[in-house]
Amino acid sequence: MATQMTEMLKGTLEGIVLAILAERSAYGYEITASLRERGFVDIAEGTIYALLVRIEQKGFVSVERVPSEKGPPRKVYSLDGSGRERLADFWESWDFLAAHIDALRPARASTPGALDTNPHRTNGENA
Amino acid sequence: MATQMTEMLKGTLEGIVLAILAERSAYGYEITASLRERGFVDIAEGTIYALLVRIEQKGFVSVERVPSEKGPPRKVYSLDGSGRERLADFWESWDFLAAHIDALRPARASTPGALDTNPHRTNGENA
């Protein structure tokens, strides 16, 4: 993977999975598939299972074993109260980070549609 | 710190510092101060120095030692070519992540001003 993403996902991947579980309960394999559909194509399957173990141990989700027509029984994860709290914290942290990082972006392109179509400038008294 | 932030900063902090250095060269202590001014209040000083060592080893910056009136000589870091490339990669990865995470946000407030004031819908022939 692009190396950058690998490190960037640390700390955010948990929130991503929590957000998916907030929509509806799901099992590991399903979550992996859901991530791929949503554009997170390069996330390893093993990563998700490890993460699910962690959030279960932290008590963010409850687990129910459900028999499957194909393969071994599924472990269906459901977000519980503290999981929702954690998710709320995630969005708060994410919003903070996103806002502050966006402020670091080079000055151009802050107001869209006022930049690249500018072949002639009025060149008044500039610095 | 808020725990979430600690993990979220992994992978992004390098980009943040690179972005600051893109504006102008700076030394460690100065970068730390700059981060605080920009709202990153809780980032430990030691973290920055460790990060600077890493990006120097990776060749993203060049270093010049400059005597200071107060205290030990400063190590002034300047972004070089490969550092700028790395920064461009960072913005690319960040934009990708930000866009995909934003898509996970609960449905409300996606297009500002076009949602919650919608008590009646036209309900034509939808899919």
Added chain:
DNA sequence: TAGCGGTACCTAGTGCTACTTTGTACCCGT
């Protein structure tokens, strides 16, 4: 002159996280 606080740098150790790799187990179609 002894001490304090600001400037400026550096490092060892810890904990957390995503990735890689490999393995198990079940089922279906050919």
Added chain:
DNA sequence: ACGGGTACAAAGTAGCACTAGGTACCGCTA
């Protein structure tokens, strides 16, 4: 009988931010 999709799991690796210190230089003040 075999491969491939479904489904879960674990061991080992590498990278990163944090904690908690320490070194060194300087000016001010009690």
